[in-house]
Amino acid sequence: MKVSYYPGCTLKTKAKHLEDSALASLAALGVEIRELPRWNCCGAVHSLADDDLIHHVAPVRDLIRAKDEGSERLVTLCSMCYNTLARANLLMRNDEVKRKTINDFMTEESDYQGEVEVEHLIPFLRDVIGWDNLRAKIKVPLTGMKIASYYGCTLVRPQNVAIEPVAGKIMNEFVEALGAEPIDFSANTLCCGSYQVLAHPDSVADVVGRIIESASRAGADALILSCPLCEYNLLKKQEELLEKQKIGRRMPVFYFSQLLAMALGLGPESYRPDMSDAASVEFLKSKNFSVESAAVQA
């Protein structure tokens, strides 16, 4: 089975620690995914207006690239890219009229009918590697770490692209496979405010406070996620909230793949503590993980 990999813009810069840790982990697990030789920004959000087809062109073009590579699957790491690509894919698969319009418009590309499966890395790990296999390959079990999995919105909404019908199972299984203790918390799918950080930063701070407090009250040591925008909002707004004493303490935040790389026994050049914030680095130190990264340039 041939699997293509779509990184998306943010993973090449601000979220390099998401990409580096995930790719190094997959290599250690013996799974090969190949980055699309050509790709463009997916557009980050799905167009919701019935007459707006032009904004579907970008994600569909990426899907066509995967199909032209002969891939059956396109794996993503970024939650927003996953959501945008998966929804564009369903549109091409299910809406005959819009499919024809989009295909006719992209005269220079091969016709596309939704042949490729878009998959996020978390279900991919479960389905292709399996939790038991993953457990067998863990070299440094994350024993004693209490990890809250934050899904946000784009992994679970709308329902037709949700990575599981009711959020809370798959990421807990992942955490358990790493040897850590999964922590359930009520705000695990509460949106962090997303791009509203541009227009309504205070509303974003308000909702981030609710997410952090919810995870904190549930007893989490740290939080994991897979969206670079959630990561930014959760880290940035915690600074403000702590200053205003609206949260009790800073919650360390990691990409799920950083913990995966750590548990697989990979070095800091893979889990990239140099790209994490100070509170998260302190947490790693307290758990005896090396944070001395050999200067890796992003």
Place this chain on the structure above:
Amino acid sequence: MAIEISEKTIKHEFIDRINELSGQDIYKCFQCGTCGGACPMSGQMEILPRKIMRMLQLGMAEHISELETGWECASCHSCSVNCPRGIDLARVMEAVRLLILRKNINKIEPSRLAEAVVRELPQIALVAGFRKLTS
């Protein structure tokens, strides 16, 4: 302030346009308020989505265009997945925004964002924000 609502004030073409753009039937809404309860941004909203739905049903085009609610929406679909009437409110809010954006009115001005903010934000924040909040 008193708001006059009568046969004369109801903008039917506005209602039709919202339904057409969103692919939804706004008359399905029966005002239960589940959308506002599920909305992550509702804590800071002056007018909750439920009220917007009622104002849409009454064709109050001008009033709606002056409200902030549609611009506070993060398109997270919490309202949509919880609506007992099956209305995809995220699509309705997009239609409300688009009717303004398509008059070449931007909610945020990219050129006026502070350089430090632009430098710091992940690309997906900028791309998503510009897609939803600029024309």
